[in-house]
Amino acid sequence: MLHDFVTSFYVVEAPRPLLDHTHPEWANIRLVLSGTWRTCPINGPADPIRSATIYGPTDRTRRVEADGGIMIGIGLTPVGWFRLIGADARDYANRVGYLGDVLGEDAATIVPDLLAFPDEAARIAYLTDLLEHRIGPPSHDEAMVRAIHTALLANDYTSVAALAETLQTSDRTLHRACLRSFGFSAKRLLRRQRFLRALEATSDHLDQPLSQVFGDEYYDQSHFNREFRQYMGMTPLAYFRSPRETLRRAAIERQRMIGGSLQGLHAPRAAVVP
Template identity: 35%
Template sequence: MTARCKVTANYLDVAPELHRYFASVFLIEIDVPDGGMVEDFMFPDWATMRFNAQGVVGGTTRSGEALPGSRFVVSGARSQEAYVRTGSVRQWGVLIHPLGWALLVGKPARDYANRLVDGMADPAFERFRPLADTLSSGVPDARGELCRITQFFMGLEPIDDPAAGTIAAAYEAIRDPEVSSVEDLAGRAGVTRRTLERLCQRAFGFPPKLLLRRQRFLRSLAHFAADPSLKWIDALDPGYCDQAQFVRDFREFMGMTPSEYSHRSKPFVDAVLKERARYMVEEVGPRGGTRSLVA
């Protein structure tokens, strides 16, 4: 049985120099009384590195791939939900957009799509392990830890990727609600459709058509999270033809119906989505203007 827990989530700004790597940085603290455990799920998202003060965070993907527990959990780009189990934990995380993955990790994103891996064991993430050790030592100090994260990533030598400009252009285009077809996306990225297909598999983890559908779905989920008083029909992205189309996407990306999601116990995902919506919508970013609701 999932225990009750207290959750504090904070999404934080980072130095402008790190914007090419990160969509966001967050600190989540989960307090589970009496040594209990809580279970919840993660929604589809970009790749994420999570650094935990204790190695109690584990998870399972829809395919059944299990991660028993780790101090450094890496989730690849996801088009499916992933289930998480944890006790009390203090967790720093970085949400890495595709250009960040290309410049920091350099491995094909498709190889880690919809997967959870132990960053302390997978050789692809060896260069990040010193940060996992640093963040789990000493007295908790959010300001100081954010400074350490900033200094660590600013000190990394980026991997040379000749397609970096195209990856960045494709990422911005995918986030644009006006871009609704693979042809539009290829045009905005300045490449042929065939080149775009290869690039998206390598840097984004999925084919471009799936990426556009996933982003449309995530915009709807974010609208719902930002205003829980809405009904699903009121939160739908304009790109949806009707509610039935949205329900089909919901089943594909979340493994459940909207009704099942609404009635499901979500010990910490609700708090995380609410804070993320606040960060994306209410706060004015360091580059001016208002952040997009979906990173």
Template identity: 30%
Template sequence: MFPGCRTSVKYMRLSPGLHRYFAGVFLLEIEVDGDGLVEDFVFPDWATFRFSHAPPAVANPGGSAQVGGCQFSVAGPRTQEIYLRTGSVRQWGAVIHPSGWAELIGEPADRYTNGLFDGRSTPAFEKFRPLAETLFGQEADPDGEFKRLTSFFEAVESVDDPAVDKIAKIHIALFDPEIETVAQLGDRVGLSRRTLERLCKRAFGFAPKMVLRRHRFMRSLARFTLDPSLKWIGAMDPTYHDQAQFVRDFHEFMGMTPTQYHQLAKPVSEPMMRERVLYLKERAREWVPDSAWPEDNRAA
């Protein structure tokens, strides 16, 4: 039995200049009764910076070594869940989409796939350490913290990547559920299979086939989170051939079956997913066709 837990997630409106880097920036506040700890499994995602006010959470991606006691952590692009164990915490998160990775980090993303890193000691993230050191004051100040975070990234020196527009086109194409194969993706963005493979590994962290599989799975998980009355058969993306294929993907990406996941308490991941999907749906209306979004607010 876990202690009582109240989770607040707020996605912030970003200036157009920061959309080039981030899929979203959020403030996560977890309040756990007493000195208790709660556990959860965080869904696969793009690379994410997390800046925590003490005490930070302890996370364990896909059974690998834990990173705890770290006020600046970086999760690489993920196809695996992250086990989370935490007490009360305030944390700013910045989800870095693939073209943002190319411009901010400038190193091959597949070197960091499914990894969790201490930003204070990993050379690739050295230029972001000053933000970790100055983001929080003695008292909670969400407006001031957000201003310091955005001002930092607006001034940060980006990497000049000539392929960034192609990477962005690939990312946008993923929101079209009619793109089911690598060949269709290549045709949509006008790239050869070899170039598509190279850019996906470098900026997305994995090969195009895995990029499509993960995006299809996340559409299903998002539908279920927003409307559990659908049950899994109703939330399952229509591009799955059958339920068995979906169950195999679920086990690969989340380390458990859909039934096991449904039975878990999700004090952190459920509100995170819900707010993330609603935020992305609102923002993506600007550049994703309406056909990419299911009706009745069941966001993909």
């Protein structure tokens, strides 16, 4: 029942301190079961993560730090955001907030309930049941949201006008739908998806010159470097030389179980990523 709404459930267990950087992604729910976790935007101060947190859709990295501990995450598709959360996505774009602000009083009991279960499978079953009971009715523009999501994965569009023409809608209607359900304008989404495709391609071919890997996505190496700094806050070389213990493992598991190493590039499908 959640296949259209959840990209994956995932568990991050850090036996020692970690430092990593998220990629631009769709929205996530993150639940801290143990340890102290902090997050911050590019060049911003680190803030403690509350035990139950909602991460809005992002088009730039966030640094994640932990002294160690366990966190459970739930990736949401754009239509999943609308049906499970119900808030305007633009209000949460590149923001982190308390889960109770969107789920109400029930959010306060989620982590204590999770801690009472004996194993990971029981916790995922509990979260699945919780989300299934939150599924709201389809909105009048859900078909448009699904069509936009499919188009963003297709890699066929270089302009907003071309995307609007394919969807048989106006630029203005497309703009409103993207802001409300995806958090960003159509132009920013197309640019973000281009970066994610290039990031996924370069991650698999670090032994080759980058200009041979990202192909037509960018004009040249300097263009790619500028975009990389914009989204990840560092050069490609600095990023690929960083440990990336969490995101590297997550990418491998996503590819193995879901068929896409980055949340923003695979079609909706529910799975558990250990």
